[in-house]
Amino acid sequence: MAGRASSVERVKERATGLDKFVLSEAHGSSVEVYLYGGQVTSWKNNSGEQQLFVSRKASFKPPKAIRGGIQICFPQLGNHGFLEQHGFARNRLWSVDESPLPDTTSDCHIDLILKQSEEDLKTWPHSYELRLQVALSPRGDLILTSRIKNKNADGKPFQFTFAYHTYFSVSDISEVRVEGLDTLDYHDNLQSKIRCTEQGDAVVFESEVDRIYLSAPSKIVTIDHEKKRTFVLRKRELPDVVVWNPWDRKAKAMPDFGAEEYKCMLCVGAARIEKPITLRPGEEWQGRQEISSVPSSYSSGLLDPEMIKQMQRM
Numbered sequence: 282m283a284g285r286a287s288s289v290e291r292v293k294e295r296a297t298g299l300d301k302f303v304l305s306e307a308h309g310s311s312v313e314v315y316l317y318g319g320q321v322t323s324w325k326n327n328s329g330e331q332q333l334f335v336s337r338k339a340s341f342k343p344p345k346a347i348r349g350g351i352q353i354c355f356p357q358l359g360n361h362g363f364l365e366q367h368g369f370a371r372n373r374l375w376s377v378d379e380s381p382l383p384d385t386t387s388d389c390h391i392d393l394i395l396k397q398s399e400e401d402l403k404t405w406p407h408s409y410e411l412r413l414q415v416a417l418s419p420r421g422d423l424i425l426t427s428r429i430k431n432k433n434a435d436g437k438p439f440q441f442t443f444a445y446h447t448y449f450s451v452s453d454i455s456e457v458r459v460e461g462l463d464t465l466d467y468h469d470n471l472q473s474k475i476r477c478t479e480q481g482d483a484v485v486f487e488s489e490v491d492r493i494y495l496s497a498p499s500k501i502v503t504i505d506h507e508k509k510r511t512f513v514l515r516k517r518e519l520p521d522v523v524v525w526n527p528w529d530r531k532a533k534a535m536p537d538f539g540a541e542e543y544k545c546m547l548c549v550g551a552a553r554i555e556k557p558i559t560l561r562p563g564e565e566w567q568g569r570q571e572i573s574s575v576p577s578s579y580s581s582g583l584l585d586p587e588m589i590k591q592m593q594r595m
């Protein structure tokens with residue numbers, strides 16, 4: 282691999298007419314990001330294995346978010362507000378950020394920006410800049426950094442919630458556990474958002490789950506036992522965590538989702554919902570989610586010696 286550099290390529294897809302960016306790292310990992318929604322739809326590891334789920338029935342036709350990948354939810358998460366579900370950012374065409382803020386993460390990145398449109402001003406009357414940097418680290422980690430700035434000229438603050446709604450690909454949902462959420466309180470969207478407390482030492486899946494875990498630790502681990510693969514999610518300024526699997530009944534009701542696909546996906550994403558952000562004009566907020574995919578002998582923060590050797594080789 283010596284001598285092969287990382288690259289960022291812009292591609293217009295014939296089938297959909299949409300523009301996307303393909304980020305490739307020297308050791309073989311890659312990421313795809315659409316201008317539409319600023320949405321990441323592919324993240325492959327060094328062996329070319331897909332880490333994210335995108336439905337076979339996903340629509341790539343605006344104005345509908347692509348079912349899967351990582352959706353940017355702004356300025357509202359879910360139906361916790363008066364805007365459309367998960368806010369408008371995931372259903373808008375973004376632009377390339379020609380003057381990105383200095384990168385501190387990786388040489389392999391793309392910087393996108395979304396600003397208010399005339400249409401959105403009718404429902405959310407604020408001037409803003411939402412910047413998203415999607416970066417692929419040399420060892421294949423996917424790092425998303427968002428910066429949101431209040432550009433209102435009328436002196437008014439605004440408030441928002443935010444999430445990286447992340448669809449992981451899993452081999453069999455009944456073999457998956459999410460660690461790091463034990464003893465936390467969560468809002469259960471299946472019970473009118475009532476506040477419950479996690480009783481298990483890990484979250485496991487035997488039926489529909491639709492929860493927002495509150496004030497979670499900065500590291501959450503999703504272990505796919507069958508695949509022997511673990512996703513490690515690290516987050517900053519995003520205290521909450523969305524955990525969602527629609528299970529069979531809801532899966533059948535979603536037109537852009539296969540009836541059986543709930544078995545091979547799980548959403549676990551960093552969010553900011555319980556304590557929304559308020560920005561005054563000129564103020565900027567920054568939030569970040571970093572995900573790594575490692576072989577599953579990694580569990581609950583304990584590394585075995587063989588695993589450390591493998592990671593050093595990655």
Ligand SMILES: O=P(O)(O)OC[C@H]1O[C@H](O)[C@H](O)[C@@H](O)[C@@H]1O
Pocket residue numbers: 359366367470491492523524525548
């Ligand atoms: O169908 P979507 O609008 O993309 O939402 C998909 C899911 O997102 C979140 O996880 C919500 O908590 C769920 O209630 C919702 O079903």
